[in-house]
Amino acid sequence: xxxxxxxxxxxxxxxxxxxxxxxxxxxxxxxxxxxxxxxxxxxxxxxxxxxxxxxxxxxxxxxxxxxxxxxxxxxxxxxxxxxxxxxxxxxxxxxxxxxxxxxxxxxxxxxxxxxxxxxxxxxxxxxxxxxxxxxxxxxxxxxxxxxxxxxxxxxxxxxxxxxxxxxxxxxxxxxxxxxxxxxxxxxxxxxxxxxxxxxxxxxxxxxxxxxxxxxxxxxxxxxxxxxxxxxxxxxxxxxxxxxxxxxxxxxxxxxxxxxxxxxxxxxxxxxxxxxxxxxxxxxxxxxxxxxxxxxxxxxxxxxxxxxxxxxxxxxxxxxxxxx
Amino acid sequence: xxxxxxxxxxxxxxxxxxxxxxxxxxxxxxxxxxxxxxxxxxxxxxxxxxxxxxxxxxxxxxxxxxxxxxxxxxxxxxxxxxxxxxxxxxxxxxxxxxxxxxxxxxxxxxxxxxxxxxxxxxxxxxxxxxxxxxxxxxxxxxxxxxxxxxxxxxxxxxxxxxxxxxxxxxxxxxxxxxxxxxxxxxxxxxxxxxxxxxxxxxxxxxxxxxxxxxxxx
Numbered sequence: 170x171x172x173x174x175x176x177x178x179x180x181x182x183x184x185x186x187x188x189x190x191x192x193x194x195x196x197x198x199x200x201x202x203x204x205x206x207x208x209x210x211x212x213x214x215x216x217x218x219x220x221x222x223x224x225x226x227x228x229x230x231x232x233x234x235x236x237x238x239x240x241x242x243x244x245x246x247x248x249x250x251x252x253x254x255x256x257x258x259x260x261x262x263x264x265x266x267x268x269x270x271x272x273x274x275x276x277x278x279x280x281x282x283x284x285x286x287x288x289x290x291x292x293x294x295x296x297x298x299x300x301x302x303x304x305x306x307x308x309x310x311x312x313x314x315x316x317x318x319x320x321x322x323x324x325x326x327x328x329x330x331x332x333x334x335x336x337x338x339x340x341x342x343x344x345x346x347x348x349x350x351x352x353x354x355x356x357x358x359x360x361x362x363x364x365x366x367x368x369x370x371x372x373x374x375x376x377x378x379x380x381x382x383x384x385x386x387x388x389x390x391x392x393x394x395x396x397x398x399x400x401x402x403x404x405x406x407x408x409x410x411x412x413x414x415x416x417x418x419x420x421x422x423x424x425x426x427x428x429x430x431x432x433x434x435x436x437x438x439x440x441x442x443x444x445x446x447x448x449x450x451x452x453x454x455x456x457x458x459x460x461x462x463x464x465x466x467x468x469x470x471x472x473x474x475x476x477x478x479x480x481x482x483x484x485x486x487x488x489x490x491x492x
Numbered sequence: 493x494x495x496x497x498x499x500x501x502x503x504x505x506x507x508x509x510x511x512x513x514x515x516x517x518x519x520x521x522x523x524x525x526x527x528x529x530x531x532x533x534x535x536x537x538x539x540x541x542x543x544x545x546x547x548x549x550x551x552x553x554x555x556x557x558x559x560x561x562x563x564x565x566x567x568x569x570x571x572x573x574x575x576x577x578x579x580x581x582x583x584x585x586x587x588x589x590x591x592x593x594x595x596x597x598x599x600x601x602x603x604x605x606x607x608x609x610x611x612x613x614x615x616x617x618x619x620x621x622x623x624x625x626x627x628x629x630x631x632x633x634x635x636x637x638x639x640x641x642x643x644x645x646x647x648x649x650x651x652x653x654x655x656x657x658x659x660x661x662x663x664x665x666x667x668x669x670x671x672x673x674x675x676x677x678x679x680x681x682x683x684x685x686x687x688x689x690x691x692x693x694x695x696x697x698x699x700x701x702x703x704x705x706x707x708x709x
């Protein structure tokens with residue numbers, strides 16, 4: 170009886186091995202197009218509660234679809250726990266690549282490593298993780314240089330003296346600090362430009378409205394507001410309109426969101442930095458496709474230049490890029 | 493006469509001392525944990541963190557000064573610009589990622605023809621005029637123009653950008669004082685520096701470079 174059960178087990182193992190080898194042989198001999206046709210790509214986005222990230226997510230998804238993949242968007246809602254849960258689903262569901270916009274430069278590393286251990290390559294878009302051995306590549310906005318240019322224009326517009334407020338993005342995101350440091354690398358050289366308040370509004374329009382309303386009560390005579398993204402610039406502008414100060418206080422944003430670009434054309438917001446989300450999303454999707462087809466040599470980080478959008482250049486920009 | 497063997501009880505303190513000694517030696521070399529004062533722990537942690545000022549100083553002394561010898565002659569670069577900007581970028585320029593702008597590391601000699609608050613203009617040997625900044629330095633003209641640093645070698649872009657800011661500080665602290673003291677119309681000088689140039693579609697009126705080396709013959 171024991172011999173018989175051993176024999177059955179051996180036969181079953183052999184059958185599994187043969188099936189495995191056969192299927193390996195099939196996938197190995199199939200064309201890249203066949204692989205692409207059946208493969209799934211996950212697009213994990215920090216938040217969809219911001220039009221800029223919606224453009225990033227949808228462009229990544231659409232480019233992946235154009236390349237022949239089934240693509241799904243996962244919204245992390247700026248919550249690292251939700252992001253971790255998405256990764257568990259992705260690993261369990263047999264995705265072949267992740268196009269990833271992280272919620273936290275340090276906190277998201279573990280998720281990328283989890284996918285890597287499961288053999289799923291990750292391609293970061295726009296936001297960085299603080300590791301160079303986890304993601305296959307990271308396509309990132311050159312936030313620092315963009316804000317250096319924005320800072321120089323700020324001095325030109327506001328002058329070498331005055332008071333201003335800075336609204337920061339998510340404090341755990343490298344982009345927040347690259348933007349802030351780029352801006353301050355210029356502004357701090359002018360000792361008569363005084364920052365009267367610096368507060369986080371989490372890249373969120375509604376929060377920026379609330380935060381600036383509160384700051385204005387203590388500092389009613391500011392000259393300018395520098396916002397770490399355009400959603401916050403819209404919220405800040407709204408707060409200034411409500412306070413009857415929109416004509417006096419100069420607002421600067423960062424992202425190149427369509428609504429801000431339109432307000433720059435109307436002379437209501439002074440400037441922003443165009444980040445090219447479509448370029449970043451398309452580059453990440455194409456890199457994932459190349460990886461799946463066998464390419465392995467990718468630069469770890471590819472910065473994408475940010476361009477200044479102001480009253481003189483606004484005509485060159487629209488639809489989240491150059492016209 | 494027969495000596496009686498020491499009893500197990502009498503040897504116990506010796507064995508315990510030997511074992512304790514071995515244990516102490518092992519603990520010294522292979523400690524499971526070590527207690528350190530909080531202040532010392534903070535100092536160790538700070539020492540392990542990336543120091544952009546130190547990195548920039550070493551880069552300035554060890555790589556940038558050597559790289560200065562290989563800078564492209566600015567008169568030659570201007571000549572190629574006039575024919576085909578894209579060709580100049582391909583041959584001598586450095587682009588950071590998917591940037592449309594390019595940065596260059598250039599050298600030349602010439603005579604000062606104009607002195608402004610934060611810039612001097614120099615008529616260069618070989619024809620043409622360049623600006624040399626003498627005021628606050630912003631941006632990444634030297635870091636990127638030198639082509640010697642790669643963003644992928646840095647664990648995060650904050651460090652990469654902090655290095656650029658420190659390089660700019662070194663320019664202001666070590667190059668500008670001498671330049672500002674001697675800058676006058678008619679003075680001749682030799683220069684090496686970095687310059688950012690906009691994409692081929694943007695018209696350039698003048699190259700404004702950030703100096704790394706200034707020499708007055």
